[in-house]
Amino acid sequence: MSDPIQIRDPIHNFISLNEEQVKVIDSPIFQRLRNIKQLALASLIYPGALHTRFDHSLGVFHVAKSVLRRLELDGTDEARVVEFAALLHDLGHGPFSHVSEQSLEMFADRSSLPSDQKKEKIHELITAHLIETDPDIEKILGKNRSRQVTQLLNAWPGDPVFRSIISGPLDADKLDYLLRDSYFCGVAYGRFDFAQLERSLCRVKKQLMLRKTGVTAFEQYALAKHYITQNVYRHKGRLVTDAMITRAIALGIRTDKLPAMQKLYCFDGTPAFYKNYVTWHDARFMTEFAGVRAKQGKCKDVLCRLVDRRLFKRVFSLGLESFSYEVKTFMGNYIDKPETVCFRMGIERAVSDVLSFEFKSAVDPDLVILNKVKTKPIHEMAMNDGQVLVNGHEQPEPINEVSKFLDSVGTAKAGAGVDLEMYAPVEWLSRSRRDAVCERIKQSVVDVIEQAVREEAKGHDSV
Amino acid sequence: MTAFEFVLLLFGAVPGHCIEGRTKLQKVAYFLGLQTGVAKSLGYRPYFYGPYSAEVAEATSTLIALDFIKETQQPGPLDDKGFERKKYRYELTADGKKAVDFMAKGQASALNAKIKQAIKELNAVVKADYVNLSYAAKVFWLTKGQETDAQEIGIRAESTGWHLDQPQIAEATGFLKKIKTRGFQPTWE
Numbered sequence: 001m002s003d004p005i006q007i008r009d010p011i012h013n014f015i016s017l018n019e020e021q022v023k024v025i026d027s028p029i030f031q032r033l034r035n036i037k038q039l040a041l042a043s044l045i046y047p048g049a050l051h052t053r054f055d056h057s058l059g060v061f062h063v064a065k066s067v068l069r070r071l072e073l074d075g076t077d078e079a080r081v082v083e084f085a086a087l088l089h090d091l092g093h094g095p096f097s098h099v100s101e102q103s104l105e106m107f108a109d110r111s112s113l114p115s116d117q118k119k120e121k122i123h124e125l126i127t128a129h130l131i132e133t134d135p136d137i138e139k140i141l142g143k144n145r146s147r148q149v150t151q152l153l154n155a156w157p158g159d160p161v162f163r164s165i166i167s168g169p170l171d172a173d174k175l176d177y178l179l180r181d182s183y184f185c186g187v188a189y190g191r192f193d194f195a196q197l198e199r200s201l202c203r204v205k206k207q208l209m210l211r212k213t214g215v216t217a218f219e220q221y222a223l224a225k226h227y228i229t230q231n232v233y234r235h236k237g238r239l240v241t242d243a244m245i246t247r248a249i250a251l252g253i254r255t256d257k258l259p260a261m262q263k264l265y266c267f268d269g270t271p272a273f274y275k276n277y278v279t280w281h282d283a284r285f286m287t288e289f290a291g292v293r294a295k296q297g298k299c300k301d302v303l304c305r306l307v308d309r310r311l312f313k314r315v316f317s318l319g320l321e322s323f324s325y326e327v328k329t330f331m332g333n334y335i336d337k338p339e340t341v342c343f344r345m346g347i348e349r350a351v352s353d354v355l356s357f358e359f360k361s362a363v364d365p366d367l368v369i370l371n372k373v374k375t376k377p378i379h380e381m382a383m384n385d386g387q388v389l390v391n392g393h394e395q396p397e398p399i400n401e402v403s404k405f406l407d408s409v410g411t412a413k414a415g416a417g418v419d420l421e422m423y424a425p426v427e428w429l430s431r432s433r434r435d436a437v438c439e440r441i442k443q444s445v446v447d448v449i450e451q452a453v454r455e456e457a458k459g460h461d462s463v
Numbered sequence: 464m465t466a467f468e469f470v471l472l473l474f475g476a477v478p479g480h481c482i483e484g485r486t487k488l489q490k491v492a493y494f495l496g497l498q499t500g501v502a503k504s505l506g507y508r509p510y511f512y513g514p515y516s517a518e519v520a521e522a523t524s525t526l527i528a529l530d531f532i533k534e535t536q537q538p539g540p541l542d543d544k545g546f547e548r549k550k551y552r553y554e555l556t557a558d559g560k561k562a563v564d565f566m567a568k569g570q571a572s573a574l575n576a577k578i579k580q581a582i583k584e585l586n587a588v589v590k591a592d593y594v595n596l597s598y599a600a601k602v603f604w605l606t607k608g609q610e611t612d613a614q615e616i617g618i619r620a621e622s623t624g625w626h627l628d629q630p631q632i633a634e635a636t637g638f639l640k641k642i643k644t645r646g647f648q649p650t651w652e
Binding site: 119206207377 | 509510512520531549561562565569621624626
């Protein structure tokens with residue numbers, strides 16, 4: 001089939017699509033991705049970061065296609081499945097991309113799910129369901145191919161190399177988003193020699209591997225991932241904006257009891273949930289919950305602060321290694337989930353008291369946020385849940401045994417860490433005042449966390 | 464159960480509180496996960512060197528960042544070009560031992576007891592060489608513990624992207640039979 005459509009893209013120049021692929025991107029469910037920003041509200045920190053899941057999906061498609069061509073796998077049935085999987089891999093994203101994922105996990109009604117889905121990630125269930133049941137997608141792909149696409153995204157029974165193009169350390173998703181996020185944020189951190197990395201990919205023993213000519217480009221890619229994580233994805237302002245959206249959703253559901261918010265995030269796997277879910281995107285979310293007709297309440301207050309860019313401030317940040325072994329153990333294992341909400345709220349309430357005393361005015365405990373920020377070590381981030389192999393003389397070798405650079409940064413300590421942070425709706429009059437306040441309240445916050453963990457542990461002992 | 468709990472308690476229970484090699488750590492956790500019925504939660508997937516869990520790797524890194532586990536590099540064997548391959552050694556620290564006690568006293572006490580029992584039953588796994596353990600883990604992944612013809616295992620291995628020759632399959636099958644007689648009863652959640 002010829003490629004009738006060529007789309008201009010700032011990262012890959014021209015992206016070519018055939019008739020079937022054009023039909024997919026023209027479907028309403030795919031067009032919805034135009035209204036979901038790739039990096040949520042990162043544009044409040046990096047004004048250029050207005051790119052969307054739509055652009056990224058096209059980019060991933062383009063990379064996957066070019067890798068298939070490089071491996072001489074293009075034109076096969078499996079290749080067509082890979083191309084569709086690349087296009088559709090983000091179909092299940094909700095408003096503000098990954099921020100929605102956390103809220104879906106928090107508020108899902110797992111008891112209503114079939115037993116084989118109870119432990120699945122909700123956004124993955126949503127993506128698979130939409131690919132398999134959306135009438136437009138089904139009409140274009142057919143039932144069988146839709147099923148193959150979801151298999152490729154989850155558990156692929158076929159040749160592993162196809163799965164590696166979609167998910168793995170060298171997948172098309174990462175090869176696109178590092179370059180794209182870097183470009184739109186206006187930073188150089190995520191850049192690497194894509195052309196060299198792509199041309200050094202090879203297929204050996206049904207595995208996606210690198211030729212030795214790609215080792216330097218991969219080293220660059222590993223560092224690019226580390227640096228963009230440190231400077232963009234983990235930028236303190238971005239952590240705050242993500243945490244504020246998550247908190248606004250929680251307040252909308254628990255405190256303000258907004259039916260529309262409950263309907264959007266309380267996943268139960270019913271057709272009614274999906275029907276509603278696909279009508280939401282970033283702009284509708286903000287209009288509905290922060291617009292002039294939105295119901296007054298704490299959810300709206302937080303969202304309006306985001307609209308006006310009156311961000312919460314980071315009032316505390318400390319590496320978990322600085323705490324007692326009890327806190328390190330408990331918080332190292334801590335995950336924000338329904339069972340831990342009371343514990344977290346206890347800490348937030350106590351810290352709001354500390355802040356109210358310091359600022360001599362009441363700080364609402366519902367607007368104080370505890371955040372655990374985890375950073376993976378460089379080598380683990382680069383390998384991304386897998387192993388990168390270099391096609392050696394006799395047998396494949398792990399890249400860290402070929403690259404002296406990756407070997408030297410291969411320890412688990414390099415780049416790794418867990419921080420506990422607190423955000424609150426306070427204002428700094430100056431940088432020096434900020435530093436002085438943070439220093440002054442530091443020990444009090446540490447004491448609050450130590451005390452909360454001790455009490456929680458006592459509770460478990462008595463049970 | 465989280466991978467953090469599992470890996471920490473595993474180090475609290477293995478002899479010497481120490482495991483040598485990243486591959487060995489992955490495979491020991493795999494077999495102990497199967498024996499304690501938590502393997503599915505650990506998210507193992509097939510990779511080139513056998514079943515691999517990103518959750519276990521991430522939990523190990525976090526435990527190292529928190530100074531509960533100490534990672535050291537040791538000189539390893541020379542490769543065919545005379546290049547010395549490093550071997551990673553993981554050992555529970557004094558703080559890590561306190562963390563194990565703290566966790567075992569709390570809600571993870573039942574998991575701790577299960578892991579300790581599993582280590583008694585799977586002593587051969589803990590003692591095995593990482594290469595043999597890797598073959599055994601691959602064969603178990605392919606057969607799910609069912610009696611399977613060696614040729615068929617070889618075919619399934621190829622389709623997964625693994626190459627297992629007949630002596631390797633025989634060795635792995637023998638190892639799996641041995642641990643079965645000593646109480647290996649894998650369960651999935």
